[in-house]
Amino acid sequence: MIVAVTGGKGGTGKSTLSSNLFFYFVENYKTALIDCDVETPNLPYLLGCENLNPIKDIFIEVPNIEEGKTYNYNNVCKEGALLKVRNKLIFVEELCSGCKACGINSNITFKKRSIGKIYEKKFDNGYLIVGKSNLGERKTAKIVTETKKYGLSKHCEINIIDTAAGTHCNVVRALINADKVIIVTEPTPFSISDAKRIIKVVEKLNIPYKIVLNRYGISDLKINYDFKIPYDKRIVECYCKGESFLKYDDLRNYVGEIANWILGIG
Structure with missing residues (x-):
């Protein structure tokens, strides 16, 4: 029950x-x-x-964004955790839900974060x-x-x-x-x-x-x-x-x- x-x-x-x-x-x-x-x-x-x-x-898995690396990102994040500014990808970790949609058809890799x-x-x-x-x-x-x-x-x-x-x-x-x-x-x-x-x-x-x-x-x-x-x-x-x-x-x-x-x- x-x-x-x-x-x-x-x-x-x-x-x-x-x-x-x-x-x-x-x-x-x-x-x-x-x-x-x-x-x-x-x-x-x-x-x-x-x-x-x-x-x-x-844990959730979040993007592992490295400084100076180029990413082919398709602007799919509905949470607004990933922003592309002047060809630079900015990651706002607190907004990420860990859905990993950003990794589809992308070279983005992931790391674990304790929540x-x-x-x-x-x-x-x-x-x-x-x-x-x-x-x-x-x-x-x-x-x-x-x-x-x-x-x-x-x-x-x-x-x-x-x-x-x-x-x-x-x-x-x-x-x-x-x-x-x-x-x-x-x-x-x-x-x-x-x-x-x-x-x-x-x-x-x-x-x-x-x-x-x-x-x-x-x-x-x-x-x-x-x-x-x-x-x-x-x-x-x-x-x-x-x-x-x-x-x-x-x-x-x-x-x-x-x-x-x-x-x-x-």
């Missing part, structure tokens, strides 16, 4: 829900929690395990897998793909993918091939507006989904939802301590309802 936890807006509580679903499932199922928010991963803090084991570097790493933390009955981009890295899609691939290679019974916020390419990469999707929102105008966008994306991908209304009770704004998690001081305290809020039976029940849908119970 692959379930993706996503949302159109940052700060709605995606990672908080993901981490507590992990703690819930790992009690009875081999579970992988995969952090695909590679530019700002925060699950290690929520699980209270900041010291992770580095597993592998993620990020995959980290891992082993639990008694599960794993935390984290993808993290290098500081300032702009082209991070491959990190999402490789992090997800590595996490799924653990062959766990339950795989929880925590996506980035929004509807951009990295989010879509994380959602693809998920069996179910949880969309986390909150009762604020901005959050509801952004939730509508991610709903359209998930429907385009034809993946079953449910809406979780987090911080239920902070406003009277009307919104359709399938599950709720109340605004509760105890959740905030657990968040700050890097602890699960499942120790509170009433809060645990909210997560249990979502978990039952994931498992197809009820």
Whole structure:
């Protein structure tokens, strides 16, 4: 089972829900929690395990442009990473996505460049897998793909993918091939507006989904939802301590309802 936890807006509580679903499932199922928010991963803090084991570097291949060498380049770079000025080829490395289209019918050669790493933390009955981009890295899609691939290679019974916020390419990469999707929102105008966008994306991908209304009770704004998690001081305290809020039976029940849908119970 692959379930993706996503949302159109940052700060709605995606990672908080993901981490507590992990703690819930790992009690009875081999579970992988995969952090695909590679530019700002925060699950290690929520699980209270900041010291992770580095597993592998993620590389892309970029043009190896040598000073003084002439290249037959056909102006195919859609990213604008290669510019031809007065017969001189200028390479802007930060813009390169590593697609290697510039090497077609060209004498351009390539070199590897590190864009990020995959980290891992082993639990008694599960794993935390984290993808993290290098500081300032702009082209991070491959990190999402490789992090997800590595996490799924653990062959766990339950795989929880925590996506980035929004509807951009990295989010879509994380959602693809998920069996179910949880969309986390909150009762604020901005959050509801952004939730509508991610709903359209998930429907385009034809993946079953449910809406979780987090911080239920902070406003009277009307919104359709399938599950709720109340605004509760105890959740905030657990968040700050890097602890699960499942120790509170009433809060645990909210997560249990979502978990039952994931498992197809009820």
